[in-house]
Amino acid sequence: MLPGTRSPLAWVVHLSVVLLVLLWTLPTAGLLVSSFRDKDQIAVSGWWTALSTSSQNLVFRAPAGEGEEIVDGRYVLTGSVLEGPGGGRVSAFGFSSRAPAAFAPGETAELKDGVRLVVTGDGAFELSGAESFAGTRGQRIFYTAEVPPRFTTANYANVLTAAGLGRSFLNSMTVAVPATVIPILIAAFAAYALAWMRFPGRALLIAAVVGLLVVPLQMSLIPLLKVYNSVGQAFGFDPKSYIGIWLAHTGFGLPLAIYLLRNYMAGLPREVMETARVDGATDFQIFTRIVLPLSFPALASFAIFQFLWTWNDLLVALVFLGPQDDKLVLTGRLVNLLGSRGGDWEILAASAFVSIAVPLLVFFSMQKFLVRGLLAGSVKGG
Numbered sequence: 001m002l003p004g005t006r007s008p009l010a011w012v013v014h015l016s017v018v019l020l021v022l023l024w025t026l027p028t029a030g031l032l033v034s035s036f037r038d039k040d041q042i043a044v045s046g047w048w049t050a051l052s053t054s055s056q057n058l059v060f061r062a063p064a065g066e067g068e069e070i071v072d073g074r075y076v077l078t079g080s081v082l083e084g085p086g087g088g089r090v091s092a093f094g095f096s097s098r099a100p101a102a103f104a105p106g107e108t109a110e111l112k113d114g115v116r117l118v119v120t121g122d123g124a125f126e127l128s129g130a131e132s133f134a135g136t137r138g139q140r141i142f143y144t145a146e147v148p149p150r151f152t153t154a155n156y157a158n159v160l161t162a163a164g165l166g167r168s169f170l171n172s173m174t175v176a177v178p179a180t181v182i183p184i185l186i187a188a189f190a191a192y193a194l195a196w197m198r199f200p201g202r203a204l205l206i207a208a209v210v211g212l213l214v215v216p217l218q219m220s221l222i223p224l225l226k227v228y229n230s231v232g233q234a235f236g237f238d239p240k241s242y243i244g245i246w247l248a249h250t251g252f253g254l255p256l257a258i259y260l261l262r263n264y265m266a267g268l269p270r271e272v273m274e275t276a277r278v279d280g281a282t283d284f285q286i287f288t289r290i291v292l293p294l295s296f297p298a299l300a301s302f303a304i305f306q307f308l309w310t311w312n313d314l315l316v317a318l319v320f321l322g323p324q325d326d327k328l329v330l331t332g333r334l335v336n337l338l339g340s341r342g343g344d345w346e347i348l349a350a351s352a353f354v355s356i357a358v359p360l361l362v363f364f365s366m367q368k369f370l371v372r373g374l375l376a377g378s379v380k381g382g
Contacts, residue, residue, distance in 0.1 A: 035349035038150035042346045053146050055091070057100060061138040062127055074128045081143055082123030093119040093143040100142035111139070119143060155350035159337065164325060168333035173358075174242055175317065175329060176310040179249035180303055186250065187257030188299070192287045194258070195265040196273060206262070212255035221319055224248060228320075240327065245320040249310050257302050264298035265291055300369035308359050330355055 030047040037050055045054045060081040068077040082088050092101035095109055095117055103109050105121040115129040119141065127139055159165070193199075194206055228244050268291065276286050292299075314331040321327045328336070334351040 031349045031352055034346075035155055035353055036151045036153065037346075038152055039155070039346035041147065041150055050151075051149055053148050055144060056147050057142070057144050059097075059100075060125075060141045060143065062125070062133070062141060064133055064136050064138040068133055071128075074130060075132050077127040077133055079125060080123045081119060081125055081141055082145065088123065088145040088147040090119055090121050090123050091144050091146055093117075093141060095139065095141065097140075097142060101144050115139070117141065155347045156354070158347050159334070159350045159354050162333070162337050164328070165330075165333055165337075167326070168328050168330045171321075171327055172311055172330040175245055175249075175313075175321075176307055178242075178246050179253070179310040180306045182246060183250045183253040183257050183306060184299055184303060187254055187261050187302070188292065188295070189287070190254075190258050191261030191265050192283075192291055194262045196286075196291075197283065209255050209258050209262075213259060215255075217252055218315070220252075221316070224251070225319055240320070240322050240324070242321070245316060248316055248320055249306075249313075252316075253302075253306050253309070256305065260302050261295060261298050264295055268294055297369040300366045304363055304366055307362050311359050312355070 033047040033050050034042055037047065040056055040058070041050075041054050044056050058081075062077060062079065066077075067079070068075050070076070081090065081093075090105050092104060093109070094100045094102040095111055096102075103119070105119060107118070109117040111117060111129075113129065113131070115127065117125065117127050117139070119125045123145070125141060127133070133139070194202060194209075228247070232238070232244075272290060273286060276290060281289070312331060314329070314335065317329045317332060321329070323332065334355060337351065338348060
């Protein structure tokens with residue numbers, strides 16, 4: 001192979017990485033596009049058709065006599081079935097749900113009692129009859145329209161203006177920030193002890209930490225909640241307080257935190273530690289002045305994982321805080337918003353991007369430490 005040329009295997013690897021990245025980001029891109037689409041178009045076509053014209057089967061109810069005129073002895077009601085911005089083109093229409101596309105644009109449909117209906121391609125309709133339409137329910141007009149792409153910020157407006165959203169945002173911050181800081185503080189001390197301090201049972205503790213990584217969270221929720229309620233009754237504090245969820249997230253996050261930090265700290269230069277001990281530094285001084293500053297990449301990488309987990313959590317929050325409106329976290333508020341609006345699931349995509357705004361900010365501000373913190377201890381042992 002000539003110097004400076006890439007081998008076929010290298011090209012295969014690079015193309016595979018690009019393909020995996022595209023496959024991984026494609027759903028997120030689709031979610032972003034859907035969050036700005038009109039709700040009617042979301043219901044009839046996928047996000048990949050967002051820039052093309054879509055065919056929609058719609059229904060319009062004519063106003064009951066509002067604005068009607070008398071022309072040649074007949075009551076005439078006019079208007080347009082294509083309401084709202086964006087326009088469109090009517091390709092067929094009808095007056096019954098059993099035959100919604102029975103007539104072509106411009107044809108005359110004969111209804112009962114001598115009523116006639118005409119719908120043109122631009123959406124204009126004319127409804128005429130021998131009697132006034134006032135006092136009736138209004139004639140339903142079924143039509144098929146070719147609608148151009150429509151984009152709107154109404155989905156985000158519905159989510160951001162929902163009642164209680166600001167309170168839920170603060171509740172999520174109240175849960176996520178302490179639930180990220182507390183396990184980092186505890187795990188840092190434990191990781192240093194397991195990496196650099198010699199004591200009986202050290203290997204067993206490391207094995208126990210690794211074993212706790214595979215314990216399903218769902219299996220431990222009920223026993224943990226029972227223990228916490230018993231302790232709360234014994235000491236007389238509110239079991240549905242933030243302390244409970246902080247302790248729960250701390251317990252669930254500690255195994256991973258200790259594992260990551262211990263591997264990183266075990267890979268730090270031994271000569272630095274020994275030199276500090278020769279100079280008379282205690283373990284606490286070595287930990288605070290040498291180990292912690294050098295371990296910042298590992299601390300940041302775990303902080304990213306823990307914050308993402310606690311911010312997006314719903315199960316633990318409902319178990320330890322309950323569904324009360326004043327303590328409902330952001331994920332719970334968005335779930336309730338989707339449920340209270342029935343079939344308006346078009347706000348789901350907008351809700352997803354509203355909820356991930358803060359985690360994205362945290363990730364991109366600290367992502368440069370992520371890979372370094374995860375991999376630094378993978379090739380060295382303590």
